[in-house]
Amino acid sequence: MQIDGQPRLWYREPTTNSPFVLSRFACGKDAPPFTASAAFPWHMQSLDEDLFSGQLREENQDAWRAMVQTWGGSVLVGSHGCAFIVHKNGSRTHVKVPRPGQKEPDSTVRAVAWVLSSTAITEPLAVVTASKSVFIFNVTSMTIVGQLRGHGGEILSIAVHPRWPHMFLTTSRDHSTRLYDLSYKPREVPNNPPWPPSTKPSFAGTAFGLHSSEPEGNGIGRCVGVLVGGRAGGHRAAVFAAAWHPSVDIIATGGMDRTVKIWRIPQVDHEKVKEDKEHLAREDKPLFSTDLLHKSRVLGIAWLNKDTLISYAAPALMRREHVEEMYEEPGEVAVWQWFGYSRYIKEGQLRPVTRGSIVDYRNSESLRIYALYALPIQGLKVHFYISRHQHHDPMLLVPDGRVIRIFNISHFKSKQPPDFPFEQGGGSKEDDSTAQLTAKMSNVEVGDQNSEDEADEVPEVYPLPKPVPRLFDEVPGWTVDVERARELHPSMPDIDMCELAWGGKVMIGIGKNGTFWQWRLREAQV
Template identity: 35%
Template sequence: MFCQLDFVEECYCTALFPWSEQSLRVLWHGEKDKELQNGPWKQMISDWSGALAIGTLDSLLTSVMAVGWALPLEVPLEPLIVFSAGSILYILNPVKGKIIGYLRGHGGPITSIVIHPTHPYLFCTTSRDFTTRIYDLSLSPQQGPGNPCWPPSKTPSLGGAPHGLQASEPEGMGVGRCISVLCGGMSGGHEAAVLSAAFHPTHPLIATCGLDRVVKIWSFSTSSFDKLAREDKPLFSSSRIHKARIISVSWLSTDTLVTHSAPALMRRRGRKDDIYYEDGTVTIFRWIGFDRFFPAGQEIGKVFRGCTSDYQESSSFTLISTSSLPQQTQHVHVTQAFTGDYILVLSLPDSVRLYNLANFHPRVIAPDPLEHVPPEPDIESEFQNVRLDDEEEEEDKPITTFFGKSPESQRWEVLVPDAQGSVQACVLGFGGQLLVTLGKRKVYIWRETLK
C-alpha cells in the first residue's frame, strides 16, 4: 500500500515507533517492568505501534532532516518525537499535540538524531559543526552559563561552546539539557561534519562517523549531570576503513560494527585529468581494543583514557567483510530481525534491496607475489625512439578485481511502483516484518505475509 502526501513539498527522513511489549524488559534495565507490565504499557504499545514520524519540507520552507522517538523518564507512557530544523532541536508530545521544548547549542545543521537503546530519555545529535551532543530529557534547559572560574578572574567564565562550556545565553525552553559534548578538532575529534552516531547496546560507548572518512568510538558518563562534560579524545579512531565519507555506523555486537560510505573519487596513475568514481562500500569490522578497556569479569570504570595511537590513528581493528555498494545508493538502514540476524536495507532511486549481514562473505585476500619476477625492460632501448610529438598509446585497463573486497551476497529486491527515481529513505520495523519506503511525496508500506 502507499499513501500520497499532497500537503508537503518533499519528504526527507522517517522513524518508525521502535518499541514493543517485550521492550520493557530491556528499557531502563528492567527497573520499570513491575510498574508498567500489568496493563498501561500494553495499552501504550497498542495505541502507538506502527506510528510513523516523517520529516518533511512544508510551506514555510523549513526542512526537517532528522527525527526520532523518545520516552521521558517521569512519564514513560507518553512517547515524544525529537526532530531538528537546521541547528535547533524540538521536542513534540504527540499525545498532547504540542511542542513541549526546544534546544539550541549546535553551530551548524543537525545531521542525525539517535536514541539510547536502553535509556530512551537520552539521545545524541550529530552536526556539521564537527561535534556530537548528548541530551537528557529528564532535565530542564540550562538558563545560565554555570562555568568554572578561569584565573585570575573570580567570576564564572563566559566562554561558550567552542571551549566546551555552556553558552552565555539560555539553552532553550521546556525539557531537555545537553550533558556532554564530543568535541571536534585536531586533538582527537572529527575534523569535518559528523554524519551519524550509534549508542553501544550495553556499555557507555558511542560510535560516530563523518565527512573526514573517520570512525570514532567515544566513552561517556551518565553519573553526574551537574556540569557539562567535554570529551575530545576518543578510545578509537581510524581513517583506514573507508576511502570516502562515512554516512552511517551501527553496532552488531559488543565489539563489532558495520559502516557504509559514499563513492570515492579516485585518480588513475596520479593524473589530475583522469578521474573516476569507485563504488562505496559497506564494511563489517571488529574493534580489538574493547577487551582492553572493558576486561571480562571486572566492573566498568568511571574514567577511560587511551594512548595517542588510540585517538589519532588506531590499528586496533580487524576487517571482517567489505562489499561494494551501488553508486546510486540513497540511504542505508540496519535493523535486527526476530531471528536475531541483522538486516541491511539499501534504498535505490526506484527499488529497495535487503541483505542479511550474516551471509556477507569474508574479504578477498590478495594472492602471494610471484616466485619468479619477470626481468625489468631495458630502459635504454625504450628511450631510443622517444619524440616529444608522440602521443601516448598506452591505455589503462579497467580494474576488474579489488583485492580486500567481498563478493556480493544473496539479496532480495523490492521494486517501488511509480517511484520515478524519488526514493529517499527506508526503514525496516517489527523485527523485519514491515518495510516502509519514503518517496518525494509518497509513503510505501510492505508487510511480510506468511505462506
C-alpha cells in the first residue's frame, strides 16, 4: 500500500493495530527447549553493498543469487545437544553437535550464527557453540568443517563481522572475547611470548589470553585475537554480548561486572599468521569502560550509529542498611553517546589512532545518557534490530509471556534531569540551614563537635531514588500475540526469545518444548 506515492512504513504508523500476523507455528510435546536463533542474514543485493568490500562482486553474482534463493528465509535454531535449520518451506534439517568422549559437561547450544568463508562464499556455514567449543558446519553438505577450542568457560554469544563475514567474535564466562578468522587453519603448537623474567614461552594458557598448550582444533578457523579479561582493563566476570561497529574497527562488549566497554580490534599480523609465527593479538586496555550506566549485568549491546549505542541490563537487587529494606529494581534499557569517538577515530580512518588511556578504561564518565527506561522484571532476552544501511528505523523487541512488544527506538524521549534541590529523606527542602549543609560537605557536625556520643549517632538515611520511567507505559508500541496458535496448542509455552529479520518483514520467536513461531507483515503493509 502507498500513501501519496510513498510506501507505507508500519513502524511509523499508529500502534493501535498489530502489524504482524502468525504464519508458521510448531511445538513439540516433550522436546527440549530452543535456546538461540539466527535468521539467514543476506539477500540478493548483499554483494552489491559492502560485503567483502565489494571485492567478490562481479565473479560471483549468479552463484550468489542461487545460494540466496536456496537458503533465504531459513532460520538456524539451537537446542540441547543439537541445532536445527528451519527452511522457508517449513521443513527442518537436524544438525548434531558432537561430544567426543563425553568430556563436555553441558552440550546445550547457547549461540548460533551464519558465516561465510572468503574462499567459498556461495556455501554458507553455520556456527554453533556448545560449552567451550565452536563447531562450524557446511550446511550444503551437512558436514563439520571446523571444530575449535580456546575458551576456558562456556561460550555465551556470537557476533559476526558486518562486512567480513569470515570473522566472528565469541564471548564467554572466562571473562574474555575471542576473535576467529575462517581464512586460517587451527594452530597445532602454541606460540606464546615469554613472561619476564623467564625467557621461555609462557604456558599460562587461555585464561590469560594466550594460546592453549594443546592443539586448537581441526578443520578451518583460528583464534587470531583476544580481548583479555582481568584487572588491567578487561571484564572481571562473564561477557554476555559483543557488537561490531558498523563502519570502523572497534567493538563494544557488556558483561556480568555491570560494565560496558569499547575496544579497538586486536592488531593481527596476517603475514606472520600465514607462517604460523604469530603471537596471539591481545588487548587488555579498552578505549572506554564504565559501570556508571547500569546497575546490574549487561545482557545486550548494539550500535545505533557511529558514536551512539543502546544497551540493556537485568534486574538488580539493591542493598540498604537492613536486610528487610532490600529491594529489587527492574532491568533498564539505555540509549547513550560515547564522547571519545572523535578523539580515537579521525575522519576517514578505520582504526583507532592509539590505545585507551587510564582515564577512559578505568570507569570513564565520557558518555551522555539520552534515554533510560525500565524493563519488566521477566524481560531478560531483549532483541535489538538495527538496519545495516539505515533503511529501517531501529527497533526494540521484548518478549512478554505469550506476546511480543515492539518499540521504535527513535520514539524514545530524552532523559529528564533530576529534581533540584535534592530532597533529603523525610524532610522538606528547607530543613537544612546553610551552616548544616556546609558542615555536611566538610564532614563537620553542627553543635557540640566534641560530643562523646558520636558512636550512638543514627546514620543518615537517604530516600529511594526516583523511579525510572517504565518502557511499557511511556513509549507507544505494538503488541504481537499468539492467539491463532493457542487454538492448536492450548498449553503453549511462553516466548523466550525473538528477533526481527529480513528487512523488518518477518519476526521469529522460540521457546520451550521446541516451540517455533514465525510472523509476517500483513499484506497491506509489505
